[in-house]
Amino acid sequence: MTGKEDKILKDGKALLEEFASALDKVPDMEGTPYVIELKNVLAGDYPGQSPSDFPKRFSELAPRWDFGYLKVEKKR
Amino acid sequence: MSKEHIESILEKEDSWNAFIEKTPEIARSASNEGMLAGKTLAIKSCINVKGALTSCASKTLDNYIAPYDATVISKIKSEGGAIIGMANMDEFACGASGETSYYGPTKNPSAKGMIPGGSSSGSAAAVAADLCDMAIGTDTGGSIRNPSSHCGVVGFKPTYGTVSRYGVCDMSMSLEQVGPIAKSVYDAALLLDVISGKDEREATTLDTRGGFSENLNPDLSGKKLGYAKEIDELIVDDGIRTSIHAALDKLKSEGAEIIDVELPSLSISIPTYYLNVYVEFFSATRKYDGRRFGHKIEESCGEEVLRRITLGKYISAAEWQGKYYRKALAARTMIRNELESALKDVDALVAPVVPMLPHKIGEEGSNDPKVMYAYDIFTTPANLAGLPAGSVPANEVNGIPTGLQVIGKPLSDQKVLDVMAGFEAL
Numbered sequence: 029m030t031g032k033e034d035k036i037l038k039d040g041k042a043l044l045e046e047f048a049s050a051l052d053k054v055p056d057m058e059g060t061p062y063v064i065e066l067k068n069v070l071a072g073d074y075p076g077q078s079p080s081d082f083p084k085r086f087s088e089l090a091p092r093w094d095f096g097y098l099k100v101e102k103k104r
Numbered sequence: 105m106s107k108e109h110i111e112s113i114l115e116k117e118d119s120w121n122a123f124i125e126k127t128p129e130i131a132r133s134a135s136n137e138g139m140l141a142g143k144t145l146a147i148k149s150c151i152n153v154k155g156a157l158t159s160c161a162s163k164t165l166d167n168y169i170a171p172y173d174a175t176v177i178s179k180i181k182s183e184g185g186a187i188i189g190m191a192n193m194d195e196f197a198c199g200a201s202g203e204t205s206y207y208g209p210t211k212n213p214s215a216k217g218m219i220p221g222g223s224s225s226g227s228a229a230a231v232a233a234d235l236c237d238m239a240i241g242t243d244t245g246g247s248i249r250n251p252s253s254h255c256g257v258v259g260f261k262p263t264y265g266t267v268s269r270y271g272v273c274d275m276s277m278s279l280e281q282v283g284p285i286a287k288s289v290y291d292a293a294l295l296l297d298v299i300s301g302k303d304e305r306e307a308t309t310l311d312t313r314g315g316f317s318e319n320l321n322p323d324l325s326g327k328k329l330g331y332a333k334e335i336d337e338l339i340v341d342d343g344i345r346t347s348i349h350a351a352l353d354k355l356k357s358e359g360a361e362i363i364d365v366e367l368p369s370l371s372i373s374i375p376t377y378y379l380n381v382y383v384e385f386f387s388a389t390r391k392y393d394g395r396r397f398g399h400k401i402e403e404s405c406g407e408e409v410l411r412r413i414t415l416g417k418y419i420s421a422a423e424w425q426g427k428y429y430r431k432a433l434a435a436r437t438m439i440r441n442e443l444e445s446a447l448k449d450v451d452a453l454v455a456p457v458v459p460m461l462p463h464k465i466g467e468e469g470s471n472d473p474k475v476m477y478a479y480d481i482f483t484t485p486a487n488l489a490g491l492p493a494g495s496v497p498a499n500e501v502n503g504i505p506t507g508l509q510v511i512g513k514p515l516s517d518q519k520v521l522d523v524m525a526g527f528e529a530l
Contacts, residue, residue, distance in 0.1 A: 030402075032407075032410065033402070033410065033414050036407070036410055036411050036414045036415075037414050037415070037418060040411055040414060040415045040418070041418075043415075043473060043474070044379075044415060044418075044419065044428060046375070047375035047378060047379055047428070047432075048375075048427055048428055048431065050371075050372050050375040051372060051375055051376065051379075051431045051432065051435050054372070054431060054434050054435045054438055055434070055438075056434060057434050057437050057438065058434070058437060059430055059432075059433025059434050059436065059437055060433055060436040060437045060440055060488075061278060061433055062278045062308075063264050063278070063440070063489060063490030063514075064264060064265050064308060064310070064490065066307070066308070067307070069304075069307045071304050071305075072304065081171075082171050082172050085154075085169075085171030085172075086171045086396075086397075088169075088171075089167075089168060089169065089171065089396065089397035089398075090395075090396050090397060091394065091395075091397075098395075098396065100395040100396075101395070
């Protein structure tokens with residue numbers, strides 16, 4: 029965590045405490061993560077689309093390619 | 105379509121920093137046919153427009169040229185809309201002032217020196233400054249209605265699920281909706297006709313019937329409109345109080361009945377909203393790791409974005425969920441139930457959009473989250489409950505526009521637009 033993130037977290041914890049305190053009197057009840065019912069939906073069958081330039085355009089956005097492979101930093 | 109109209113719009117000088125990028129080639133390729141033929145549009149920079157810089161007003165995506173069109177963009181193009189540019193906004197839609205963009209703050213064309221509101225700041229400013237005919241914004245906690253109010257234009261957040269979010273760089277997936285900003289309620293309804301409807305690529309979309317502009321009925325007589333008494337206690341500026349009561353008087357003079365309703369949990373809408381947003385925003389931003397596109401977000405974003413990521417990560421940790429996130433989800437249920445009850449015997453609720461007048465650009469305190477979040481108290485409840493809500497110009501206070509907010513039951517978008525049209529006609 030950077031120094032900037034450290035400071036934001038330190039100041040932010042006070043803000044979170046204020047928020048938690050404001051919600052202190054909310055009774056236990058079922059929460060609402062979504063206002064509509066979420067379902068697994070399968071897309072309908074349809075004929076394949078004509079070749080799109082999406083893969084080419086998307087690959088051009090990557091910062092670094094070496095020998096045809098996308099090159100990325102190891103996870104820090 | 106008048107090609108001259110497009111060219112004249114493209115040539116207009118943007119003195120308000122309403123646009124991050126103009127898209128003349130895309131505008132000139134617009135079809136001459138369709139419901140939006142002849143209309144020029146600004147698009148909020150968090151919505152993918154193929155071939156255009158879709159930066160979310162952040163350094164994180166300052167080299168991201170969208171490789172595809174969002175569903176709303178495909179629909180606009182198929183109806184002849186001419187997309188003239190990518191509008192400025194608060195970075196990643198995290199703000200209510202239009203000041204947090206990596207590309208500099210948007211200026212308010214309708215109130216010199218004041219913030220235009222946010223986060224759809226450029227969309228509202230472009231419409232207000234006549235730099236386009238209409239615009240697309242997104243609204244997660246008021247980001248269409250707030251800048252529409254401050255800039256004196258019409259803005260509408262549809263019922264959650266009415267408009268596809270496919271191709272939108274979302275801020276908070278359970279709260280966000282795409283919606284129109286326009287110079288009139290009719291134009292907003294027309295744009296909603298085009299962009300609404302089921303999308304197979306977006307599982308939260310609903311089958312909506314459209315026809316909003318065709319069915320617009322501005323008759324206010326006999327309309328029952330609820331006004332919560334708690335609102336007056338939460339208004340900060342007397343000018344806003346005077347403005348909303350003048351609006352209520354106008355509505356009554358046209359035969360509408362104002363009915364007292366109760367929203368006791370209105371005062372906790374801000375903590376409820378932000379605790380939800382922090383968690384969802386942290387999740388939504390994990391894709392900005394700088395590997396396949398853009399830059400790593402934590403190393404390139406501004407302070408408010410970093411705050412939301414950092415706090416979202418913190419409260420997502422299992423040991424804190426019961427204290428913050430689960431509590432906020434329960435509070436969301438409570439607010440939703442109260443709104444449902446308040447709306448039970450009325451056609452719609454009316455309220456101010458914001459509790460206070462906009463501050464001056466760069467004013468001290470504008471970096472303070474508590475100061476900024478305070479603008480959202482009357483707009484976030486509609487997002488928490490997924491309700492349709494719009495802002496229509498109501499009045500001016502010290503030369504600054506203020507809007508009347510109209511909120512409806514789920515899927516009563518037509519009724520909300522009708523009340524807005526009725527008020528607009530007064």
